[in-house]
Amino acid sequence: xxxxxxxxxxxxxxxxxxxxxxxxxxxxxxxxxxxxxxxxxxxxxxxxxxxxxxxxxxxxxxxxxxxxxxxxxxxxxxxxxxxxxxxxxxxxxxxxxxxxxxxxxxxxxxxxxxxxxxxxxxxxxxxxxxxxxxxxxxxxxxxxxxxxxxxxxxxxxxxxxxxxxxxxxxxxxxxxxxxxxxxxxxxxxxxxxxxxxxxxxxxxxxxxxxxxxxxxxxxxxxxxxxxxxxxxxxxxxxxxx
Amino acid sequence: xxxxxxxxxxxxxxxxxxxxxxxxxxxxxxxxxxxxxxxxxxxxxxxxxxxxxxxxxxxxxxxxxxxxxxxxxxxxxxxxxxxxxxxxxxxxxxxxxxxxxxxxxxxxxxxxxxxxxxxxxxxxxxxxxxxxxxxxxxxxxxxxxxxxxxxxxxxxxxxxxxxxxxxxxxxxxxxxxxxxxxxxxxxxxxxxxxxxxxxxxxxxxxxxxxxxxxxxxxxxxxxxxxxxxxxxxxxxxxxxx
DNA sequence: GCCGGTCTGTCGCCTGCGCGACAATCGGCG
DNA sequence: CGCCGATTGTCGCGCAGGCGACAGACCGGC
Numbered sequence: 331x332x333x334x335x336x337x338x339x340x341x342x343x344x345x346x347x348x349x350x351x352x353x354x355x356x357x358x359x360x361x362x363x364x365x366x367x368x369x370x371x372x373x374x375x376x377x378x379x380x381x382x383x384x385x386x387x388x389x390x391x392x393x394x395x396x397x398x399x400x401x402x403x404x405x406x407x408x409x410x411x412x413x414x415x416x417x418x419x420x421x422x423x424x425x426x427x428x429x430x431x432x433x434x435x436x437x438x439x440x441x442x443x444x445x446x447x448x449x450x451x452x453x454x455x456x457x458x459x460x461x462x463x464x465x466x467x468x469x470x471x472x473x474x475x476x477x478x479x480x481x482x483x484x485x486x487x488x489x490x491x492x493x494x495x496x497x498x499x500x501x502x503x504x505x506x507x508x509x510x511x512x513x514x515x516x517x518x519x520x521x522x523x524x525x526x527x528x529x530x531x532x533x534x535x536x537x538x539x540x541x542x543x544x545x546x547x548x549x550x551x552x553x554x555x556x557x558x559x560x561x562x563x564x565x566x567x568x569x570x571x
Numbered sequence: 572x573x574x575x576x577x578x579x580x581x582x583x584x585x586x587x588x589x590x591x592x593x594x595x596x597x598x599x600x601x602x603x604x605x606x607x608x609x610x611x612x613x614x615x616x617x618x619x620x621x622x623x624x625x626x627x628x629x630x631x632x633x634x635x636x637x638x639x640x641x642x643x644x645x646x647x648x649x650x651x652x653x654x655x656x657x658x659x660x661x662x663x664x665x666x667x668x669x670x671x672x673x674x675x676x677x678x679x680x681x682x683x684x685x686x687x688x689x690x691x692x693x694x695x696x697x698x699x700x701x702x703x704x705x706x707x708x709x710x711x712x713x714x715x716x717x718x719x720x721x722x723x724x725x726x727x728x729x730x731x732x733x734x735x736x737x738x739x740x741x742x743x744x745x746x747x748x749x750x751x752x753x754x755x756x757x758x759x760x761x762x763x764x765x766x767x768x769x770x771x772x773x774x775x776x777x778x779x780x781x782x783x784x785x786x787x788x789x790x791x792x793x794x795x796x797x798x799x800x801x802x803x804x805x806x807x808x809x810x811x812x
Numbered sequence: 813g814c815c816g817g818t819c820t821g822t823c824g825c826c827t828g829c830g831c832g833a834c835a836a837t838c839g840g841c842g
Numbered sequence: 843c844g845c846c847g848a849t850t851g852t853c854g855c856g857c858a859g860g861c862g863a864c865a866g867a868c869c870g871g872c
Contacts, residue, residue, distance in 0.1 A: 391714040392796060415699035420706050447688035457698040458656035464705035465661050471712045472756045473632040506849060515713045517830050522851065538838055538849065555633060747819060758860050763821065779819065779868055
C-alpha cells in the first residue's frame, strides 16, 4: 500500500502493522477520465482510496442541475457511509482524469475491523466529522449569501491546494469558475460576479482556470459568518472517554 | 429506565440486560418550557433521552433567522455526535413544553460501550443514518422548490404523527405554519401560500394549528422529486403514547 | 362570553440569483 | 502559429421567495 494512503486521517493514527493486514486485502482499479465509478442507488462494493487522479462525488437533479459534493485527491478514502451501513450509495462518483484506486471490499474491511475492535472509536470519530461537515453545509446554504459561500470555499481550497507564488497564494489546481459554482451550489455567472467583487476588494486575483489569493485576511472578512461554520469543520482530536 | 426509551432504534435491538447496565448510570433532568438545554459551541455533557415533553434542535444565524433541525419526541435519543467525537455541540437545544430528560454522562456511556464492543456496529449505523439524513437535506435545499419541500415534510410528519380522523389523516401535533416554515428553511408567508396550493390540489386541509392530510397519494405527487430523497428524510420515532 | 395572545390569509415590494445569449480570451495541440 | 474547445465577462430578463404590514379568525383561560 502506497504510504501516502496511510498518511491521511483515516489510517495515519493506526499502528502500521494493523493497517498492513488491511492493505493485503486491497486490490487496484483503474478508471479513465470521466468514467463512472458508481451511481446513487448502487449497492456498495467497498471502501475506496485514491492512489492517483481524482474522484468527484456529485449529486444531480433529474433536470440536469448538479452539485459537486466533494473531490477526493490522492491519499483520500471515501465510500465509508455505505461501508458502515451497507446501504445504497448516496452520490454519483466520477473519475476526474485518469485515476487509480485502491479498493477494500466491504466484507474484508469488516473482517479486519472485527479483529481490531479497539479501532471503532476512531471510525466513529470519522463519521462524526463527516456529519458535522454536512450540517455545516446545510447551514451555509440556508443562512449565507453566495458571496460568503464563495469566499469560504476559496479559503478551504487555498488551505488544501495553496502554493506560494509571485503575488500571493496560488490555488494550484485546475479551477474553472463553473466547477467552483457547482461546489457552492450556484450558477456560473453568479460566481463570476462574486469573484470580480472579491478581486475588486483586493482579496484575490482571478486568472484563466485559476485563482490566486492575494490577501487571506481580506478573504476571511468576506467570508464573514461562514467562519463560524468553518470552526465546526475543524474538529480537534478530542479524547473519547 | 422507562421502557419507552428502549423501544426506539437506539436501544431496541440491544439485549435488555445490557441496556439495563447503562440505564443505571442515567440521571434525570427537568426543563421548563422554552428552557435552553445547551447552545452551539457548548462542551457536551452526555447523551439525552426524552422521557416527556419535547426538545427542539435549532440552528440560528446572527441576524435572528433560524431553522428547526429536528424535534425530539418522547422515546428519542439525541446528542450522539458530540458523544462520539467529544467536540462542541452543533445546535441549540430548547425544551418545547415542560420536559423531562434522561441523561447519560459521556464518560459513563463510553465505559459501558467499552465493555460491549459488539455494539459498535450498531452505533456506526446510527451515525450513518444521520449522515444520510443530512445529505438528503442538502440536496432538498439545493434542488427542490419550496412546494416540494413542504409536501415532503408533511408526508414525514403524517407518518410520524398521523392519526385517522373524519376527513383524512390528522397530523396530531401542534403545527403552526411558522414552525413548519422553520422546518423547511422558509418564511412563514411562503409556506402559507404553499399550503393553500396543496389544499386547492385536494391533498390536505389546513386547520388552525393543524394539518389534515386528505389524500396521501396526491401529496406524494406534489412532493415529486422529493420522494427520491424521501428515504433519507428524518422520521422522528413516533411518539409513544 | 370576553380578552389577549396565537395563528392565518393576503398584498406588495424588493432582492438574490438562475439562466440564456453572446462576445471576447485563452491556451494546448496539431 | 493558427484553430478550436474551454473559459470568462457581461447584460438582461424573470421569478421564487424573503419580509413588512395588516386584518381577521381562532382559542383557551378567566
